[in-house]
Amino acid sequence: MTDAEFELTRTVRAPIEQVFARLADVEGHNEWMPDKGSMLRRTRQTSAGPPGLGTTYEDSTTVGLVPGEIVEFDPPRRIVHHWWDSTRSGRIKMEGWPGYTLESTGDNETLVRHHAKLRAHGIYRMATPVLKRMALKERTVTLEALQKSFE
Numbered sequence: 001m002t003d004a005e006f007e008l009t010r011t012v013r014a015p016i017e018q019v020f021a022r023l024a025d026v027e028g029h030n031e032w033m034p035d036k037g038s039m040l041r042r043t044r045q046t047s048a049g050p051p052g053l054g055t056t057y058e059d060s061t062t063v064g065l066v067p068g069e070i071v072e073f074d075p076p077r078r079i080v081h082h083w084w085d086s087t088r089s090g091r092i093k094m095e096g097w098p099g100y101t102l103e104s105t106g107d108n109e110t111l112v113r114h115h116a117k118l119r120a121h122g123i124y125r126m127a128t129p130v131l132k133r134m135a136l137k138e139r140t141v142t143l144e145a146l147q148k149s150f151e
Contacts, residue, residue, distance in 0.1 A: 004118045004132035010143045012112055014150040016104040019112065020076035022149065023100050024051045032149035037141045039063065039134075059083065077102055094120045094131065098139060114143055 012019050022028060026045045033040055039061045046067075047056040053073040059066045068083035080099035084092050101113040118135050120128050 004120075004128050004135065006116055006132070006136055006139075008114045008116075008136075008139060008143055010112050010114070010147055011105065012110045012147050012150055013108060014110060015108060016102050016110045017076045018150070019102055019110045019146070020079065022146065023079055024070075024073070024075070026051050026055060026057045026070075032145055034141060034145050038145075039138055040142075071097070072099065092121050093124045094118065096135065098142075112143065112146065114139060 022032065026043055029040070029043045033043075040059055041062065042060040043057055044060070045051070045055060045057045047054070049055070051070060051073075053070060055070045055073075057068050057070075059068060063085075066083050066085050068081050070079065071082045072078055072080035078099065078101050080097055082095065082097050084095035086092050096119070097117045099115050101115070103111040103113070105111045116135055116139050118128075118131055120131055124131075
């Protein structure tokens with residue numbers, strides 16, 4: 001297995017609790033994610049109840065449906081998602097762990113550290129450099145959209 005990892009940071013002009021709430025609201029992503037520049041088209045929560053540890057969802061992307069789950073949930077400081085893409089036979093091709101660590105830097109300001117890890121399996125490992133570039137672009141678009149959603 002080959003992992004690709006990177007970290008991005010942005011400052012968001014909003015209190016930490018509001019930033020965390022926006023990141024945790026799985027279906028709320030549909031309201032602030034951009035229509036262009038992202039692979040994500042829509043997100044749908046597939047488990048009942050408010051978002052929290054174990055919440056499942058399904059992303060509709062330009063490459064198909066991708067299931068995911070919230071695997072770390074520590075309000076208002078940390079949230080980590082885990083998604084995976086499988087073959088028709090159920091073998092995982094690639095999976096990712098996009099996570100956010102938040103730090104209050106003022107009354108109305110939050111530092112967002114976004115750490116992403118991507119793992120390709122089998123023959124898809126050869127595409128890791130390309131997948132990393134795609135993931136970096138996607139995660140950059142996401143953070144920029146998060147920032148703009150509070151303006």
